Amino acid sequence: MxxxxxxxxxxxxxxxxxxxxxxxxxxxxxxxxxxxxxxxxxxxxxxxxxxxxxxxxxxxxxxxxxxWPIHAATSIETIHVSQKDGFGRTLIDRSDYALPALGYVVRYxxxxxxxxxxxxxxxxxxxxxxxxxxxxxxxxxxxxxxxxxxxxxxxxxxxxxxxxxxxxxGVSVADYGQHAVICEVTPLAGHHQRAWERFTPDGPLALLPLGKEYSIVFTLPPDKADAVMALDDEAFIAALERQFGRGMRFAKPGKRSRFPLAxxxxxxxxxxxxxxxxxxxxxxxxxxxxxxxxxxxxxxxxxxxxxxxxxxxxxxxxxxxxxxxxxxxxxxxxxxIVKAFSNDCGPLKLARGLGLLALDVFPPARHFVAKRMIWGARAWP
Ligand SMILES: Cc1cc2nc3c(=O)[nH]c(=O)nc-3n(C[C@H](O)[C@H](O)[C@H](O)COP(=O)(O)OP(=O)(O)OC[C@H]3O[C@@H](n4cnc5c(N)ncnc54)[C@H](O)[C@@H]3O)c2cc1C
The missing domain is CATH 3.50.50.60 (FAD/NAD(P)-binding domain)
Structure with a gap:
């Protein structure tokens, strides 16, 4: 050499x-x-x-x-945050912030x-x-x-x-005991540029509008992620629809990948x-x-x-x-967020529901969270 x-x-x-x-x-x-x-x-x-x-x-x-990949970015107009099988939800709407979008979704x-x-x-x-x-x-x-x-x-x-x-x-590690299964799916009723963050006892399930598709981040304990990765497309869509739980229908799942989370x-x-x-x-x-x-x-x-x-x-x-x-x-x-929401504990579910409700009906609290998502550090403290 x-x-x-x-x-x-x-x-x-x-x-x-x-x-x-x-x-x-x-x-x-x-x-x-x-x-x-x-x-x-x-x-x-x-x-x-x-x-x-x-x-x-x-x-x-x-x-x-x-x-900025202008032609590859999909704008987010609204963000819906809720918990599966529990009350309370928060809706963050672009029109409250005088911005062209709350955020954008792009492929890596x-x-x-x-x-x-x-x-x-x-x-x-x-x-x-x-x-x-x-x-x-x-x-x-x-x-x-x-x-x-x-x-x-x-x-x-x-x-x-x-x-x-x-x-x-020199690196501290806290394993969440969760894996993210990701793929793209087509929402049959369109996505109307809405992103969803749906908390389930298995972990959060996110739907991000991307072109005409939703990019999904389906978080699960590792053994359930194994099972979901092994499903055929039809059974995978059924599992996703069950986990999301709002009657939303999906089709045409793309290739699935997974990431361990810590x-x-x-x-x-x-x-x-x-x-x-x-x-x-x-x-x-x-x-x-x-x-x-x-x-x-x-x-x-x-x-x-x-x-x-x-x-x-x-x-x-x-x-x-x-x-x-x-x-x-x-x-x-x-x-x-991950620790508070990834469980099925009754009193915590009640507290989370009240928290989501409070964010929804009390605009200053909602704006506090939204601004940190839009601007990051520039919104602290
Ligand atoms: C499922 C999932 C969803 C995510 N969603 C979001 C999201 O919605 N929004 C968001 O902001 N972030 C998100 N992230 C996080 C985001 O992907 C990362 O923060 C981002 O990719 C980090 O970029 P990076 O350049 O630091 O590292 P990487 O993207 O990992 O790039 C590192 C580069 O370093 C190279 N490299 C590694 N080791 C060596 C070496 N020894 N010598 C030379 N080269 C090396 C690699 O080949 C690679 O090219 C998500 C992550 C996951 C897992």
Whole structure:
């Protein structure tokens, strides 16, 4: 294998998923050079089956880097939140917020395509295998194998954007005992741009309008997820209709995929000249669709701080402080929702029903929740 001379780059980003690419493009917009590297071929992102609910705030940030997938996004006009076999419901309506939409739904692959269309030809080292990361006081040296070559890269700053971490030191993990089965289905009566969050004792069931389809996130304990994955299409639709439980009819289920769900929170976002963003910093339950929205804000705020203050260690602490409330608040919010709603306990069901009712009849409370979904950190505290 040939070994190339040591190369230097200001910022090296490991992981060219949507968060890594957003960071690269935000840095480029501010005149800072960075290099992305990913272990997979870039076409691999096109195989990701997820659909993402994005906030209005996320759209505004993506527009600034010309990466808003305008033709692939479906607007959300209303959000209906309720519990199966229990009373109380909340309806959040776009007309209360003077916005073009409450949020948008896009396929992961369309978002990835919109971002990668803006990458320069030399912005990404794809199919790169990381061999070693050697930090010191002035920077980090990374060794990797790519296209039959051994390469060594020296950077001022190494950003980790490689997605959900495994069980490793410095990452606290709380397993929800739930798996998300996802797929697209056709609602026979159309979706009228309404998103549904339906809480069931098995876990939340979300329906997100996407083109003419609903993208569903059907959350279940692992053994029930096994059973649902094994059903034929007809039986799957019957199971979905039963779980949703409002007489809504579906057809034409697409390919099913599943994801195990856990809260993974990294203790520290900065170590020397290494920084963590996106899912590698925090991986949340998909209920209420916070994950990418939060990762996008990580990337944006890091780019702003690097542009204004540079990569020195005290300056990087600004990033830790800037992200504290948003990441802790979003993690706490989703964690509490999952825990409070994923059970069949009578008194809790009553309390949840009263809570949903209170949100519905008391507009300030509803607006409090809605604004956090629309704007994220900008709405805290
Ligand atoms: C079922 C489900 C539904 C979701 N719904 C929503 C939603 O509605 N709204 C929302 O905002 N979020 C949602 N999310 C969360 C969202 O998908 C993630 O927050 C988002 O994809 C994180 O992006 P990322 O770029 O940090 O990581 P990823 O998308 O995981 O990308 C990481 C990249 O790093 C690369 N990589 C990994 N390891 C290495 C390595 N060692 N070397 C080099 N490259 C590496 C990978 O190949 C990949 O390209 C959902 C998640 C799930 C599971």
């Amino acid at each position: 040939t070994e190339t001379p040591l190369e230097t780059v200001d910022t090296l980003i490991i992981g060219a998923g949507p968060v890594g690419m957003t960071l690269h493009l935000a840095l480029a917009a501010a005149g800072r050079k960075s290099l992305l590297l990913d272990r997979r071929p870039s076409a691999a992102l096109q195989a990701d089956p997820r659909a993402l609910a994005l906030s209005h705030g996320a759209r505004q940030l993506l527009e600034q880097i010309r990466s 692959r369309d978002l990835a395509a919109a971002l990668s269309a803006n990458l320069a030809a030399d912005a990404l080292l794809a199919e790169a295998e990381l061999l070693d990361i050697a930090p010191d006081t002035d920077g980090v040296t990374v060794a990797l194998r790519q296209a039959g070559q051994l390469r060594r890269l020296r950077c001022n700053l190494l950003v980790h954007a490689e997605g959900t971490p495994g069980d490793e030191n 809260l993974r929170l990294r203790d520290t976002l900065v170590k020397g000249r290494e920084v963590w963003v996106g899912n590698s910093a925090q991986t949340l339950h998909p209920v209420s669709g916070q994950g990418f929205n939060l990762g996008l804000r990580d990337a944006w705020q890091l780019a702003e701080i690097l542009h204004t203050h540079g990569t020195e260690m005290p300056e990087l602490d600004r990033y830790v402080r800037a992200r504290r409330l948003d990441r802790r608040g979003s993690a706490f919010f989703t964690d509490q």
